[in-house]
Structures are given as structure tokens and as C-alpha cells.
Amino acid sequence: MIENIRNILKEHARLSADISTLSDTSDLYQAGMTSHASVNVMLALEASFDVEFPDRMLKRTVFQSVSAIREAVEELTAGK
Amino acid sequence: MTDISAQDFHDALVAHKLIIPVGVPGAFGRGPVFEDVLRRFGDLVSEAAKGDVAEHMLFPPIIDRRVFEKSDYLESFPQLAGTIFSFSGNDAQHREMMNCVHEHKPWAQYQSMTDVVLAPAACYPIYPQLTGTLPEDGRLVDVQNWVFRHEPSPEPTRMQSFRIREMVRAGRPEQVADWRDMWLERGLALLRRLGLPAEPETASDPFFGRGGRMLAANQRMQKLKFEVVVPVLSAAKPTAVCSFNYHQDHFGLLFDIKTADGQVAHTACLGFGLERVTMALFRVHGYVTAEWPAEVRKVLWP
Ligand SMILES: [Zn+2]
Numbered sequence: 105m106i107e108n109i110r111n112i113l114k115e116h117a118r119l120s121a122d123i124s125t126l127s128d129t130s131d132l133y134q135a136g137m138t139s140h141a142s143v144n145v146m147l148a149l150e151a152s153f154d155v156e157f158p159d160r161m162l163k164r165t166v167f168q169s170v171s172a173i174r175e176a177v178e179e180l181t182a183g184k
Numbered sequence: 185m186t187d188i189s190a191q192d193f194h195d196a197l198v199a200h201k202l203i204i205p206v207g208v209p210g211a212f213g214r215g216p217v218f219e220d221v222l223r224r225f226g227d228l229v230s231e232a233a234k235g236d237v238a239e240h241m242l243f244p245p246i247i248d249r250r251v252f253e254k255s256d257y258l259e260s261f262p263q264l265a266g267t268i269f270s271f272s273g274n275d276a277q278h279r280e281m282m283n284c285v286h287e288h289k290p291w292a293q294y295q296s297m298t299d300v301v302l303a304p305a306a307c308y309p310i311y312p313q314l315t316g317t318l319p320e321d322g323r324l325v326d327v328q329n330w331v332f333r334h335e336p337s338p339e340p341t342r343m344q345s346f347r348i349r350e351m352v353r354a355g356r357p358e359q360v361a362d363w364r365d366m367w368l369e370r371g372l373a374l375l376r377r378l379g380l381p382a383e384p385e386t387a388s389d390p391f392f393g394r395g396g397r398m399l400a401a402n403q404r405m406q407k408l409k410f411e412v413v414v415p416v417l418s419a420a421k422p423t424a425v426c427s428f429n430y431h432q433d434h435f436g437l438l439f440d441i442k443t444a445d446g447q448v449a450h451t452a453c454l455g456f457g458l459e460r461v462t463m464a465l466f467r468v469h470g471y472v473t474a475e476w477p478a479e480v481r482k483v484l485w486p
Contacts, residue, residue: 138434139402140259143395162398164405 109173112152113137116144128170142167149173155180185468187418190339193467197340200471209336210344214459217473222347222462224484225378226328229349229456232374238326238351243309245330246300251312254438257304260391260399266302266332269295302332306350307453311435314354314451320444322355324363328458341416341423341460350455354436356443360450364410364428367454371412371426379480380414380425380464387411387424408432414464425460429453 106128113132114123120136137145145167150156155177157166166176188196197203197218204213214222246268252258258265271281273294281294303309306329314323328349336344353363368384375382387409388400403409408430413422429452435441436449443449469476476484 139399140256142402143398146398147395157394159397162394163401 105174105177106170108152109149109170109177112145112148113170113173116148117141126170128174130169132167132169133164137167145173149177153177153181185415185419187420188467190337190417193417193463194338194340196471197463197466200466202466202471203340208344209338210342212340212343218462218466221465221473221484222458225456225461225465226349226458228374228378228483232370233326233351236324238324240326241310241313243303243306243327243329245303245332247303247308248312249297249299249301251308252301252304255308255311256434256438257308260389260396261304263392264333264335264390265304266334268298268300268302270298272296303329304333305331305453306348306455307352310352311439311441311451314352314435314441314449315439317442317446318354318444318449322353322359322443322449324354325352327351339417341463343459346460347458348455349458350453352451352453354441354449354451356445356447357432357450360430360452364430364452364454368410368412368428371454371456375412375414375425375461377483378465379477380461380468382412382414382425383422384410384412387427414468416460416464416467423460423464424457425464426454426456 110123113119117123117132117137118141119126119132126132126135133142142164146157146162157176157180161176165172167173194203198205200217201215202218204215206212249267252265269292271278271294273281277294281291284291284294306327310325310327313325328347330345331348332345334344335342351367353360372382372384386404386407388403389409391397391399410428411424412426413424416423431451431453433448433450435451441449441451465476465480469480473481
């Protein structure tokens with residue numbers, strides 16, 4: 105899953121640093137991800153994992169780091 | 185002040201010849217008394233800003249489509265944008281188009297996109313002018329323009345075309361934040377001097393779609409947008425008459441604006457919705473200016 109999330113970030117997050125140099129807990133916004141880019145990351149995650157983020161999860165902290173994203177995706181795929 | 189329905193407020197403004205209905209919602213004309221109040225409010229803004237030595241610029245109410253495409257407006261507000269199309273066909277196509285027009289059939293297929301779009305905010309033409317390195321004190325630009333928002337509504341304060349008096353500050357983050365905070369106080373004082381019960385609040389833009397809900401949540405959490413609101417139709421849902429947007433490095437990155445020490449510049453803008461301020465005055469003080477409180481009249485008609 106981490107691999108998949110990192111690939112999505114590489115393609116959609118428009119980071120100023122190479123994703124492979126960032127740890128799972130690095131702040132993606134600090135690494136240059138804009139609000140608009142985080143929306144594209146969210147939509148790509150939904151398509152890739154076949155999930156839908158509910159309104160309560162459409163906020164900044166959920167997409168803050170690789171591990172935060174993994175936690176959110178795990179929560180959404182738990183019932184599947 | 186009791187609440188009033190959108191229709192009743194509209195009808196009262198029309199009855200007092202303050203606005204002139206034209207058939208399409210949000211596109212009404214303005215009468216001379218309405219214009220006098222609007223212009224005098226603008227003068228008060230100028231007076232409050234006098235010591236700031238802003239650069240004044242005037243742009244037409246259209247902007248370069250490439251600037252518009254670059255600005256991310258379509259990404260955030262596709263539903264509000266007004267793109268200008270025009271006819272560039274030959275005689276035969278002209279005849280076909282006119283047949284459609286006369287028969288009330290769709291004729292959009294004979295139109296193609298031009299290089300300009302309607303200005304969605306007064307500040308958009310400014311950012312490309314700031315490209316390059318700013319002076320040590322940054323820059324401050326003062327503009328006023330007609331803007332377009334595709335949101336037809338019978339509610340008089342929600343217009344398709346209206347005027348914004350807008351100022352843009354570019355500089356180091358703390359220069360921009362200080363300027364924004366200073367104007368928030370100044371704007372509140374100005375509106376309260378006119379007897380308007382103005383209050384500041386954290387706000388978000390009407391971003392489009394599901395992604396938009398995320399953008400709005402981000403904007404609120406980071407406190408990037410403030411509005412000054414005044415009860416116009418209802419006390420529970422007051423109307424924004426002034427908005428403050430802190431763009432951080434968004435336009436600095438897009439239009440390559442640098443501070444004197446070589447960092448990406450931050451920008452913020454503030455805009456007074458001139459029609460909304462004017463409507464708030466008529467709603468709060470009554471539809472006949474001669475009957476407004478003496479202390480308000482003294483400020484507007486010194
Ligand atoms: Zn603006």
C-alpha cells in the first residue's frame with residue numbers, strides 16, 4: 105500500500121523534493137504540495153483504492169504525510 | 185432590524201428607484217441616488233488609504249485568457265467563470281446562425297472562444313504586473329473594476345456583475361500579513377462609522393465540487409480568508425461586504441514575483457463589494473437618504 109501511495113504522490117502531489125527522499129512521516133505540504141495538488145492526490149487515491157473520502161476526512165491533516173494517508177485509506181478499506 | 189425576504193428587499197430597492205430591473209436576475213441597473221452613495225463610500229475608502237501611497241491602475245473588465253488559465257480560477261470556480269465567445273465564421277455560417285437565433289434554437293455551435301474572459305475579481309490583472317523583484321517595501325496596488333460571477337439570483341446582494349474596490353499587497357510574508365491585519369481594523373472602523381453593525385469572520389470561498397470542500401476546509405483551517413459581514417437580509421446569515429484573501433505564495437510562484445531578498449513573494453488582496461456596502465446602508469438606515477441619521481449623513485456628505 106505504501107508503494108502505491110508513494111506512486112500517487114509522485115504523480116499528483118507536485119512536490120519540490122523527490123518523494124523517495126521523504127520519510128513516511130514527512131510533512132507533504134512543507135515539501136511543496138499545494139491545496140490544489142492535495143485535491144488531485146485525494147481523487148487519485150479514491151480511484152486507485154476504490155474508496156470515497158467522506159466529508160469529515162476532506163481536510164488538510166488527512167493528507168499531511170504518507171503515514172496519515174495510509175491510516176485514512178486503511179480506515180476506508182477496513183470494511184471491504 | 186427584522187429580517188426581510190430577498191423579494192421584498194428587491195421590490196423596495198426598485199420602488200425607491202435605487203435599482204432598475206432589466207429582466208435577467210443579478211444584472212439590474214443603478215439609479216442616481218444609489219450611485220451617489222456608492223461613489224461617496226469609494227471616496228471614504230480613498231481617504232482612509234491616502235497615506236499608503238498605493239499605485240493606481242485601471243483595467244477593462246476583461247482579462248487575458250492565458251492569465252485566467254494560469255491563475256487556477258477554473259480549477260476552483262468553473263461554475264462562476266464567464267468565458268467570452270464570438271463569431272468568426274463566413275457568410276453561410278452567419279446565415280445559419282441567424283436562422284437559429286430567429287427560430288429560438290441553440291446557436292452556440294457558431295461561436296468560438298476568444299482570447300479574453302470576463303474579470304472574475306478586480307485583482308487578477310495586477311499579478312502579471314508584479315512579475316520580477318519587488319522593492320524593499322514590497323508593492324501596493326489600488327484598483328476598481330466591474331467583475332462577473334455566473335450566479336444568477338433574485339437576491340439583490342448576489343449579482344452577476346458588480347464593482348469591487350480592491351487593493352493588492354505583495355511583499356515578505358510579515359509585510360503582507362501586517363497590511364491585511366491593519367486593513368481589517370480600518371475597514372471595520374470605516375463601516376461602523378457609517379452606522380453599519382460590521383463584524384469580522386473567518387470565511388471560505390464557494391469552491392466547486394468535492395475537491396472544493398477540501399479546499400474550503402483548508403482555507404478555513406489556515407485562516408486565509410476573512411470577511412466583514414453586515415446583516416442585510418437576515419441577522420443569522422449576514423452578508424459579506426468586504427473580503428480579505430491571503431494567497432501565501434500562490435501568485436508569487438505563478439507569476440514569478442520575488443522579494444528584494446530573492447524569496448518568493450507573498451500576496452494578499454482586500455476588496456470592498458461597493459454595491460453590497462451601498463445596499464447595506466439603504467437596508468440599515470432606510471430607503472430615503474434624507475432620513476438617514478445625521479451622524480451618518482455628515483460622514484457621507486461632509
Ligand atoms: Zn482579489
